[in-house]
Amino acid sequence: MEKLQKYLKDRGHSEIQVDGIIGNQTLSALQIYISKRITENNFKFPKKGIVWIRTDEKLTNTFDDFGVLILDGVVTRAFPCSTTAGKHYIKNPITTGGITGTAVTISPQQVLGSHQFNTSGNWKSLWLGAPFFRQIKNLKIYRDGNKDEVLDKHTITNGLYGIHFHRGGLGSLIDNWSAGCHVTKDAIWFEIQKLFTNAEIIDYTIIS
Numbered sequence: 001m002e003k004l005q006k007y008l009k010d011r012g013h014s015e016i017q018v019d020g021i022i023g024n025q026t027l028s029a030l031q032i033y034i035s036k037r038i039t040e041n042n043f044k045f046p047k048k049g050i051v052w053i054r055t056d057e058k059l060t061n062t063f064d065d066f067g068v069l070i071l072d073g074v075v076t077r078a079f080p081c082s083t084t085a086g087k088h089y090i091k092n093p094i095t096t097g098g099i100t101g102t103a104v105t106i107s108p109q110q111v112l113g114s115h116q117f118n119t120s121g122n123w124k125s126l127w128l129g130a131p132f133f134r135q136i137k138n139l140k141i142y143r144d145g146n147k148d149e150v151l152d153k154h155t156i157t158n159g160l161y162g163i164h165f166h167r168g169g170l171g172s173l174i175d176n177w178s179a180g181c182h183v184t185k186d187a188i189w190f191e192i193q194k195l196f197t198n199a200e201i202i203d204y205t206i207i208s
Contacts, residue, residue: 001026004066004078007055008033022078030068031075037207043110046070049202050165050192052182054083054107057151059144061087061174067184069192079192081184083107083206084151086174093145094179096161101143103161103180104151107206111137114204115165117196130186131193132166139163139204141180 002020009016013029034053038045053066063080070076085102093102119131126132141163143155161180167190168174168183177183184192196202 001078001080003055003064003080004030007053007066027075027078030078034068034075034207037108038110038205041108041110041207043108043205044112044203045073046203046205047073049205050182052081052083052107052204052206054206054208059084059087059090059102059104059149059151061090061149062172063168063174063184067182069195071195077192079184079188081182082168082174082178083182084174084178085180086176086178087149088176089179090144090149091147093143093147096143097157097159099143099145099155099157101145101152101155103163104142104144105163105180105204105206106140106142106156107208109140109204109206111139111204113137113201114139115202117193117198117200117202119193119196119198127164128166130167130189131196132164133196133202135160135163135204136201137204 005018051068065083067081114137115133144152164181168177
């Protein structure tokens with residue numbers, strides 16, 4: 001988590017100590033940073049949900065972005081995640097609506113009421129065998145089809161493309177866990193999902 005602290009420090013939070021410990025100081029800086037970016041973009045600060053921070057425009061196949069858990073309007077936790085597709089889908093882009101390309105959501109972007117939580121007493125009945133947030137409203141995305149692992153912003157579409165939030169496996173690489181979904185490691189995801197109830201709806205907010 002030193003990367004997150006360096007990210008904040010580079011954006012004006014000189015008080016941050018880069019020690020990898022996400023304590024009150026880092027969480028407070030995150031609250032200020034997210035509030036500023038949300039205000040700049042005329043977004044609504046979520047009362048409960050996840051704010052996604054995309055750190056760069058490279059498709060690295062790693063958990064190099066950050067998710068920030070918001071409860072009662074307060075930043076309570078930050079965790080590494082990926083907001084871009086894994087290598088499998090970068091090299092084997094999907095064709096949708098006649099356009100071939102890896103789906104990458106546009107940042108910054110906010111869509112209110114965009115995702116619905118899906119869980120069950122029997123996880124085996126769920127997609128990927130675990131609770132997840134399903135996309136239920138249109139999102140704007142880039143379709144990057146040149147396979148060079150660098151985000152291409154030329155092709156933009158808007159729709160329901162299955163940009164879900166879910167588990168991302170046990171390893172350190174995304175691989176085929178995501179075709180544009182937002183994912184984090186299983187151990188983190190299984191803790192976060194405990195805070196939501198079936199059919200609960202949250203917003204989509206991504207900043208950089």
